[in-house]
Amino acid sequence: MIYHQVVVVGGGLAGLRAAIQAVETQLDVAVISRVHPVRSHSVAAQGGINAALGNAPEGADDSPEKHAFDTIKGSDYLADQDAVEIMTREAPERVIEMEHWGCPFSRTDEGRIAQRPFGGAGYPRTCYASDKTGHALLHTVYQQCLKQDVKVYEEWSVVRLVIEDGECLGVIALNLVTGELEAFQAEAVIFGTGGAGRVYNNSSNNIINTGSGMAIAYKAGIPLKDLEFVQFHPTTLATNNVLVTEGARGEGGYLVNNKGERFMKRYAPNAMELGPRDIVARSIQTEINEGRGFEGRYVHLDLRHLGRERILERLPAIRDIAISFAGVDPISEPIPVQPGQHYFMGGIDCNSDGETRATGFFAAGECACVSVHGANRLGGNSLLETIVFGKRAGDKAAAYVKGKEKTRAGGKALAAALRETEAEIDQLLGADGEENPADLRDEMRRVMFEKVGLFREEKQMKEALEKIRELKDRAKRIRISYKGRRYNLDLACSLELEGMLLMAEVICCGAIERKESRGSHYRVDYRERDDENWLKHTLAYYTPDGPRLDFKEVTITKYEPQARRY
Amino acid sequence: MQKITLNVYRFDPDLDQEPYWKSYELPGREGVTVLEVLFEVLEHHDGSLAFRYSCREAICGACAMYINGSHRLACKTQVSHLGRVLWVSPLPHMRVIKDLVVDMDPFFEKYKLIKPYLLSNSKPPEKERYQSPDERRYIDEMISCILCGSCYSSCPSVWTGEHYLGPAALMWAYRFTADGRDEGDAERLNLTAQEGGLWRCHTIFNCTEACPKNINLTHSIQQLKKKAAARVLGGK
């Protein structure tokens, strides 16, 4: 058994930021990550991170209050307003801290952090490092971890969270290299395990974003909140769904249909291409569905009028991506784009200090639901969320560990959990089923995208739920072809499959239950937002027969819900 | 589309005495990448295959491999650019953990050695430190490094000298030295201007050629040497 006072699961921005915070209080902290930290999904974020710095001339009178308002309006009023206020208030400090740590932000002519406009925001508020902001931020926090000598267990996959009598005792993790299981005992565990994008087809996410952290917490009895709110990004590459940042539209890119028309004028006449993501994504899908797309699959994102220089300076990675993955040079041709799954607004239910139902268990980042994004996240707010709430979770966990009277004797429960998990894995490896896990996963993805995607409808969603349950059943009979333990990807992916199906099931149930349209959750059978009945969070509790749903009030401070127009 | 033949270097130190090549015949598909082909094998032909992956968009650095005679990122490499026959092996000159997975620890340890973070003794201002767009542009190429290890694996000085810091670590040392906000020149030069450091670079340019992000590492290393020389000559 390995012991650390604080165990952080996840080497992305949220996890590492939490680890730095805890290490600074002199605690013994370790990070466990499925991949080397810089391979985490955060590295792929492109566009930027929001903070009301007021550096752009047009944004000089920007403020955290305005940032909060935009965020809340963008969330379709489902965000908890106190949490949003915390996030937008602490944003400038966190972003400037990153700069002090050496993060190479792009600069204004005066040498200040450059900011660009992003969808759904009233001001140019999104700080960026060309179109590699996530890369710049993640490398910066990773470097700080090296500076602080944070211990990292790389290529270890956590498979189980151990909670006894409402208190978190530690985790069980699989060493991918050796294939051995190990119990990690800890006074506090922080999850920063990222999103579950790969539950869907056409996802912009890293391949490793399977939502295993959410699923593990859910199975351990922690409720998931608002999981039916899944963001679809308007512009992913039509070939393989690599993201084409909103920054491309922020810089002035046009969306054009096969009639050569900038169709956003019909959907968001004021904001045009810079409307919030849910609206732009549905607009594009409508164009495609109504026959105004290309090859029935995509529309064009046209950057040509920006000119060669601006594209090379501000969007070099987008150009690379378009050339590498679509064979198109945006300087001379429009980019083929289609909506793709992008982000999970929902996640592990926690408060603005990352605290969950179980003492000693914290969550931050995309796997958590504080909730600051409500029904729809604004671009640039999730990188912000990772560092604001990563820090706060680290702080709170450290304070919790320091204030703890005595260490709970958790060894026994952990050892038992370890034995059980060992037995499960042995059984999985030993079983000679007939189902191929990858096929089940692919089927799940297809169904989720088609039936619980951009446009939702009761009958379809019920079919999806039925399918997911069938897949859950079939997943009991999977076959793992390789029985060895060393770097067994087949085993690692199969272990994640169960969790992904659980996530899919929760999404379906929540989406069927919520009989209204709000933010990303758009129902063709209930097209209006219904504040009277549905201004509340969905909570899903694990039971062996599927999720038990419950609801929770939304915190409203001073922004009364109004109709959302752009 | 035509069928493709994938030859993969296989080695499991627990089972195999020696590495060997294994061939798979697979259906081709337009726009398919080497990484997708590897997944096709893993998921439908041979679950024992091991390789690293994450972002599939050439930004995380996990899938650097040696493909048809060059260092490449599997996710970014179109099969159609290589012809019908693929030869895929792990990063050369690195210890193989299994199949295409190599031990990256020495690479990251050396990266850590050069203190890859902003060094500054002065208290930062309340707001951001100022940096001109030109200064920022100067480091733009260097900061696009994804720590994939291609340069390290391609460098003859690394092959013969196990203590040599290697191209990436030296390039990162220069990246910080070249950043006006950093005050760690002396410290970092002391770390890198050592027999196992800078002076083992003989401007072979393999690193620059191997880099999938097109970074001219050799240039950065030369600049760092110049800084060291200027320092002993009394410049700054």
Place this chain on the structure above:
Amino acid sequence: MNGMKGVWAWLGQRVSGVVLVFLLGIHLWVLHFVDPGAGVVFQGVAIRLRSVFFIVVDLALLAFSLYHGLNGLRTVILDYSISEKAARKLTWVLTAVGVAAFVYGALGLMAFLSV
């Protein structure tokens, strides 16, 4: 003063390289165009080696090429990651070889001066 190592050796290699280009140029030029000794016969060499200018040039040539060659050899050996102790020994041995070779060569160059 500073903890950097190997800077002088590296700098020396560049500088000696550049200097060698010039010295070799002079050496070859003298041999081919203004050779006071006229021809590759003992007498000719003896005459040439009485020119102080030529001796100074060749002494410098000897010194710089020894440095450049031996330092180059040292670099090649250091590429094999030998221990610091061994490297120090190597430096001493090569320095000794260099000094000995220089003395031996210098004696040869100055053999005709006293005649």
